[in-house]
Amino acid sequence: MRRVLPLLRQAAGPLILGAVMALGQAPVGLWGLTVLGLAGAVWLWTHQADWRRAALLGWLVGTGYFALALIWIVQPFFVEPWRYGWMAPFALTFMAAGLALFWGLAFGLARRLGSGILGLAGMLTLGEVLRSYVFTGFPWALIGHSVVDTPLAQVAALAGAHGVGLIVLAAALALVSAAQRHWFAAVAGLVLVGGVWGWGDSRAADTPTATERPVLRLIQPNAPQHQKWNPDYTPVFFRRQVGFTAEHAQRRPDLNIWPETALPVLLEDADRAFQIIADAAAGSSVLLGVQRLDDMSLYNSAVLLRPDASVAQVYDKHHLVPFGEYIPLGNLAASLGLRGLAARDGNGFAAGPGPALMDLGPRLGRALPLICYEAVFPNDVNGAPERPAFLLQITNDAWFGTFSGPYQHLAQARLRAIEQGLPMVRVANTGVSAMIDARGQITAQIPLGQAGWLDAPLPAPAAVTLYSRTGDYAVALLAVLLTFASMLHHRATGAIGRRKAR
Numbered sequence: 001m002r003r004v005l006p007l008l009r010q011a012a013g014p015l016i017l018g019a020v021m022a023l024g025q026a027p028v029g030l031w032g033l034t035v036l037g038l039a040g041a042v043w044l045w046t047h048q049a050d051w052r053r054a055a056l057l058g059w060l061v062g063t064g065y066f067a068l069a070l071i072w073i074v075q076p077f078f079v080e081p082w083r084y085g086w087m088a089p090f091a092l093t094f095m096a097a098g099l100a101l102f103w104g105l106a107f108g109l110a111r112r113l114g115s116g117i118l119g120l121a122g123m124l125t126l127g128e129v130l131r132s133y134v135f136t137g138f139p140w141a142l143i144g145h146s147v148v149d150t151p152l153a154q155v156a157a158l159a160g161a162h163g164v165g166l167i168v169l170a171a172a173l174a175l176v177s178a179a180q181r182h183w184f185a186a187v188a189g190l191v192l193v194g195g196v197w198g199w200g201d202s203r204a205a206d207t208p209t210a211t212e213r214p215v216l217r218l219i220q221p222n223a224p225q226h227q228k229w230n231p232d233y234t235p236v237f238f239r240r241q242v243g244f245t246a247e248h249a250q251r252r253p254d255l256n257i258w259p260e261t262a263l264p265v266l267l268e269d270a271d272r273a274f275q276i277i278a279d280a281a282a283g284s285s286v287l288l289g290v291q292r293l294d295d296m297s298l299y300n301s302a303v304l305l306r307p308d309a310s311v312a313q314v315y316d317k318h319h320l321v322p323f324g325e326y327i328p329l330g331n332l333a334a335s336l337g338l339r340g341l342a343a344r345d346g347n348g349f350a351a352g353p354g355p356a357l358m359d360l361g362p363r364l365g366r367a368l369p370l371i372c373y374e375a376v377f378p379n380d381v382n383g384a385p386e387r388p389a390f391l392l393q394i395t396n397d398a399w400f401g402t403f404s405g406p407y408q409h410l411a412q413a414r415l416r417a418i419e420q421g422l423p424m425v426r427v428a429n430t431g432v433s434a435m436i437d438a439r440g441q442i443t444a445q446i447p448l449g450q451a452g453w454l455d456a457p458l459p460a461p462a463a464v465t466l467y468s469r470t471g472d473y474a475v476a477l478l479a480v481l482l483t484f485a486s487m488l489h490h491r492a493t494g495a496i497g498r499r500k501a502r
Helices: 004-022 029-047 051-069 071-078 079-111 117-131 144-145 150-178 185-205 232-245 270-279 330-335 372-376 376-383 405-420 473-501
Strands: 215-222 255-257 284-293 297-305 311-316 368-370 390-395 424-428 431-434 442-446 452-457
Touching: 004 029, 004 051, 004 071, 029 051, 029 079, 029 117, 029 150, 029 424, 051 071, 051 079, 051 270, 071 215, 079 117, 079 150, 117 150, 117 215, 117 473, 144 150, 144 405, 150 185, 150 215, 150 473, 215 431, 215 442, 232 270, 232 311, 270 284, 270 297, 270 452, 284 390, 297 368, 368 376, 372 390, 372 405, 372 424, 376 405, 390 405, 405 473, 431 452, 442 452
Parallel strands: 215 255, 255 284, 368 390, 390 424
Antiparallel strands: 215 452, 284 297, 297 311, 424 431, 431 442
16 A cells, blocks of 8 residues: 555646646636646656656546546436446546557657657647547547637648647647746747737638528427437427427528437338428428438438428438447447447447538538538548538537537537638537537527527638648648657757767
């Protein structure tokens, strides 16, 4: 016990620093604490002579960060607590500790390569890029997400969320440099961050405008997940959405949008429901989420319904949630009693063929549909066959609870809009449903936990962005260059210091 207590005390500091960093994520949004926490972690790293201790430091900081930032991940397990509740603490622990391995790798390699703090920033950026792709990726709670409410978020148009994260790291490095009395580096970092802030502020204010924009109706039924598939409640939520669709306004919307899995029946059994919906829409089209069965495979789909109640187009979700919508090594997992959480019958979904555009008519043009989790992946958005007129996300954020998950999901949707220079319409079962302009600013919304509808004009698109052409390649290359430049500089200055000592 005497040996364990000192180890726990040593681990407490890095874990707390990580948790402090997490307070920059939505909904708390104290991005300054993310910068301070990062600065503290970098400061501790400069005092680690051994790469193994540096790696442990990074892992501990990352574990504290992800444990708090991803606290919402326990929520899906409590929809059916008698069945899945026991898994919740294990899911959070393994998720936090697993994602933190990327930070541990970054901290350890930066020390092993003999880099300075600039090299650590490069390696940590590469670690964040890696976790966005490895094992289908999980780019949630990226460092750059902490500043989505600031002008720094506009960097996403040039270098994506990882580029935004680099600017946050630059602010942290400036503080560390000042603490070490490296005044040139400190001033250079602050000038960089200040310059980017000013540029971002100017860019955010320069919002594209256009006259006579199409109007979309966002429909939010607010169906709690524990009631969503209950036969006693499904008619209530269906009638609620039909009622919102039928509401009269000064102008009929060009498109009504229902959220993910909005229908209580499969697509194959939805003819009567579709006729009711079409009658309520009174000449407008409707896009909605529905599950469909094809050749014994279940799909999570988006369907465009014509005014005559016929199906115009179907899009199948292709980027599925591991352990939620499908189980890796499914046959083995099924034999152990592990099944996907999101499918109604407990079986997993099949993946669609990939990103595809939906033609919504001459006024709206072609949109890129994103079902729930797909909006988390900028590479999926970049994978569209051609540039869409706008991004369209339907989601069921009831899975994410009512605290941090829905707000973090919304923050990522805003970054997708900035990255592409395109407006995004976001329709969520329990909220937050929102219209987002091409600068990532919310122009209209229905708050979390409220049932309602909203007619909002679709904002105009902006010019094609650099990020939409390069993806994460540019920022990954920049991170590599920073790492090696720092390594060479650190070694050169070390050699000069040794010669002077002689």
